Amino acid sequence: MTAPPSHAADSVPIVTASNGQPFMPCDAVLTLLRAVAESCRNLSDDPDCDLHSAGAAIDIEADALEARAIAATTGGTHHAR
Known part of the structure; x- marks a missing residue:
């Protein structure tokens, strides 16, 4: 089984x-907002990507x-959709 992809939000x-x-x-x-901005810049260079x-x-x-917020406040683990 492969590990799930990492997200900027994970850090x-x-x-x-x-x-x-x-x-x-x-x-x-x-840090999170800057990661989102960088992701948008990276997507803007890809002709197959748009604002969607x-x-x-x-x-x-x-x-x-x-x-992660749910897990932090409930003491459990919760997986993103």
Whole structure:
């Protein structure tokens, strides 16, 4: 079985705030946004990609981040769609 692909969101630290909600430090958000911007630039060089492709890539990163946030706040594991 092959390992799932890594996502930019996989390297973003997530902590649980005092209210039990997931929290990302500002520098982590900046890192994630810069990774999204770099991905969009990479897609812009591919003639087969458009804004729909960029949107799909962002959705995949959001799913990965959501899965990690759920796992961080429930103590379990959750896999992205």
